[in-house]
Amino acid sequence: MQTGSFFGHHIGLSAGDPALMDEPLAPGMVFTVEPWYYNHDIGIAVFVEDVILVTEDGAEVLTATLPRSPEELEALMR
Numbered sequence: 001m002q003t004g005s006f007f008g009h010h011i012g013l014s015a016g017d018p019a020l021m022d023e024p025l026a027p028g029m030v031f032t033v034e035p036w037y038y039n040h041d042i043g044i045a046v047f048v049e050d051v052i053l054v055t056e057d058g059a060e061v062l063t064a065t066l067p068r069s070p071e072e073l074e075a076l077m078r
Contacts, residue, residue, distance in 0.1 A: 008032035011051065029054040030062075046073075 010020055011030045030053050037046045051062040067076050 008034045008049070025054045027054055027056045048073075 008031055011032060030051060032049050032051055034047055034049045036048070038044070048068060049063070053060045053062055067073050
């Protein structure tokens with residue numbers, strides 16, 4: 001499995017960890033996937049970040065139980 005184009009970066013010891021685009025993924029690596037949405041007209045910015053762990057068998061989304069749908073996020077903000 002190789003890294004590809006994604007919006008995110010590896011997670012390690014530094015808050016500004018780089019995206020290692022040429023580094024093959026290996027078990028134990030952890031990285032973010034950070035899709036985002038900006039709407040400057042209504043003053044909203046939404047980042048829905050997931051944290052991914054590379055495993056021997058594929059990958060595990062460590063943030064899978066967090067709210068993701070618009071309804072769940074709106075409920076969280078209330």
